Amino acid sequence: MKNKFLLLFICIVAFKANAQKTQVQLAQNSVGKLQASIANKEEVKKQLTIIGEGIKAIEAAQNDKKTKNWAETWAIKAYLSSYISIIDDNETNADKYYGLANDALDKATKLDKYQDNSGLIKASTYNINIKKQIEGNHAYQQNDFITAFNLLKQVSDFLPKDTTLAVNVALCAQNIQSYDEALNYFKRAKENGIKNPVVFQSMASIYSSKFESELAIKTLEEGLKLNPYHPFLTNDYINLLLDNERYDAAVKIIEGSIATEKRSKLLLFLFGYLQQSQLNNNSTAELAYKKALDIDQNYFDALYQLGLVYVNNANSSLKEKNTPKFASYINRAEFTLLRAHEINLNDRNTIQLLIEIYTRKNRLDKVQDLKRKLNEF
Incomplete structure (x- = not known):
């Protein structure tokens, strides 16, 4: 009789063990069904039904x-829960399973000493990072850049070769004024082959703000190699060269850019300005300003600088005691600066030059009118 009770007890224990083992097998079957459903691109509703069966079994x-x-129990739960978190339209439910997936993944990783469940663990980790990316993008759209940065940074560290992710992390870092982090992730994107000019512009801007001008210049040069004659990169590069008084290099870049952008009034103006202010080449400057004005006859900056060229030429002629030449240049200066004045009535420098011209011409009525305008400002 005693042996019968012992046999019955053993059978019950074995039955319970087999029953729980069966629950794990049922959950494994659900994983297989889910993967087939994903491969067949079946609707989310059917996938959730399959996952529901697996979750029920694995909870038992x-x-x-x-x-x-x-470890297998928790690896299966992590995988199924993480998949719910990224496909369920019910945000509350998705967030619930996201939390369960993280907990289950942590337990599976600790228990899986021999990496028997590495496939499920890797898949779960991937799904969890996809969920983080979804949440990070949502936070970014809500201008919650701190949350977005913390989430997307984790995803980028998991997928370091994804250049779009790296750029998004860098943009978040910029928005929270974490410029060293921004540089790190822009560099990651650059090292993985991104060509987007915005990356090189942003990096150069950060280097400039840190007074690292050489790094800023080098970064823009790298960007221009990948994006030859890109207008925004070119403009930033020229401005940076000018800021650092590298005028010869700036002239060469402008000349090359003009060859491809013949209708750029800004490039023509900058070329003329450098010829005038740095190289004392008024004739080349005059030609450049005139070409800019052919594109836009109301381009104030070009008119003002052209007028100044004529004033300077008039002054040189006066020193040479060449009266006809002086008269010619002073008349051109008057005509050009009057056009500039019509476009910008409140520019004091233009008015001052006109006062100088009319004083030389002994037009005291004009001088008085213009001085009166100055006093009205």
């Missing part, structure tokens, strides 16, 4: 004294 297994210590 996790509550058993034996199978709750199996």
Whole structure:
């Protein structure tokens, strides 16, 4: 009789063990069905039904004294839960399973000493990072850049070769004024082959703000190699060269850019300005300003600088005691600066030059009118 009771007890224990093992197997079957459903691109509703069966089985297994210590139990739960978190339209439910997936993944990783469940663990980790990316993008759209940075940074570190992710992390870092982090992630994008000119512009801007001009110049040069004659990169590069008084290099870049952008009034103006102010080449400057004005006859900056060229030429002629030449240049200066004055009535420098011209011409009525305008400002 005693042996019968012992046999019955053993059978019950074996039945319970097999029952819990069966629950793990049922959950494994759900994983297989889910992967087939994903491959066949079946609708989300069907996938959620399959996952629901697996979750029910794995929850029974996790509550058993034996199978709750199996790495497989928690790896399956992490995978199924993480997949719910990225496909369920019910945000509350998705967030719930995101939390469960993280907990399950942590337990699976600790228990899986021999990496028997590495495939499920990797898949779960990937799904969790996809969920982080979704949440990070949502935070970015809500201008919550701190949350977006913290989430997207983790995803980028998981997928370091994804250049779009790296750029998004860098943009978040810029928005929270974490410029060293921004540089790190822009560099990551650059090292992985991104060509987007915005990356090189942003990096150069950060270097400039840190007074690292050489690095800023080098970065823009790298950007221009990948994006030859890109207008925004070119403009930034020229301005940076000018800021650092590298005028010869700036002239060469402008000349090359003009060859490809013949209708750029700004490039023509900058070329003329450098010829005038740095190289004392008024004739070349005059030609450049005139070409800019052919594109836009109301381009104030070009008119003003052209007028100044004529004033300077008039002054040189006066020193040479060449009266006809002086008269010719002073008349051209008057005509050009009057056009500039019509476009910008409140520019004091233009008015001052006109006062100088009319004083030389002994037009005291004009001088008085213009001085009166100055006093009105």
